[in-house]
Amino acid sequence: QKEVEQDPGPLSVPEGAIVSLNCTYSNSAFQYFMWYRQYSRKGPELLMYTYSSGNKEDGRFTAQVDKSSKYISLFIRDSQPSDSATYLCAPVGPNYGGSQGNLIFGKGTKLSVKP
């Protein structure tokens, strides 16, 4: 079983729709959960992160973690064509040897928002 599973899509929605992007993970020790957005031929851009369970909101974006079911979600409200990108969930791995913990990425979901 992979540590992080994410539906690759592609996911196509009309402009203004609410988008739900999801990941599952297997390691109950994960505490930090990141969401990155990656445009074509660019590096990943940090969108937001959550610590442990609960919700976090930032503008049109809401990140949600349910540690009991090992489920991570990112919601995008009022989606825009400029949101078209690949979205990557990334729990932070254990901090072995005093490290900060590496990011463990899902494969990413490709989102297309049509005008």
Add this chain to the structure above:
Amino acid sequence: KAGVTQTPRYLIKTRGQQVTLSCSPISGHRSVSWYQQTPGQGLQFLFEYFSETQRNKGNFPGRFSGRQFSNSRSEMNVSTLELGDSALYLCASSVGLAGGQTQYFGPGTRLTVL
């Protein structure tokens, strides 16, 4: 503040050669991590350097190595290149504290091995 910079942006090499990639982190950041991105495997962690010391390593063969300098700049080296090493190589910088929640990525170096 300037972001993470990586050089070169594109590289074409042939099998058996070696390559060195460079990463300059955000000013004040002491941790640099390297990741490989391929269509098949996605983003995979290579290694992390903090204060010139490797403190975490992913599951890659010994052909992949790195180092960090006193100014936090980092280099990654791949020896004896294989076709499967063709990928986007990304570095990420952070302040290096436990939790790692703020890793910022550069634009990547796209390596093509012929």
